[in-house]
Amino acid sequence: MTQQAAALQTYNNELVKCIEDLHSRRDELNRQINQEEEERERLQHDIGVLTEKLSRVNDSLTHRLSTRATLERTIAESQAAYTKILESSQSLLSVLKQEAGNLSRATEPRRRDH
Template sequence: MTQQAAALQTYNNELVKCIEDLCSKREELNHQIKQEDEEKERLQHDIRILSEKLSRVNESLAQRLAARATFDRTIAETEAAYTKILESSQSLLSVLKQEAGNLSKATEPRRKDH
């Protein structure tokens, strides 16, 4: 009977050791789960912050793009008006030179033909 008791004691010791090993591995796994859960929380927090920043940047960008479009339109309209002013000035100068020439001819003394 002592041999059976010794065998039973050996099995019991191995069983306890196996259970302790499993508990130790479970605790290690539990520690890793806790670390990853904390990292997940940090990442989700970072994502929320970055999403808010992205939203603000998108809003600012949209406003700046609209402002640039307004600048582009104003510049184009101003350049078109300036071109018309230049064309009108050129026409006015041409008319003025022609009139000045006509006035010069009109005010020249007439020569008497012999």
């Protein structure tokens, strides 16, 4: 019976060791799970912050793009109007020079033919 008791004690010791090993593995797994849950919470928080920031940047960008389009339209219209003013000024100058020439000829004393 002593042999059986010794064998039983050996099995008991191995069982206790296996159970303690399982407890250790479970504790390590719990530690890893807790770390990953904390990391998930941090990441979810970061995603929320970044999503909010992305929304603000998108709103700002939309506003700036609209403003740029308005400025580009205003510049194009102003340049077209300025070009028309230059063309009109050139036409006016040409007409004035022609009229001044006509007036000069009209006011010159007439030469008498001999």
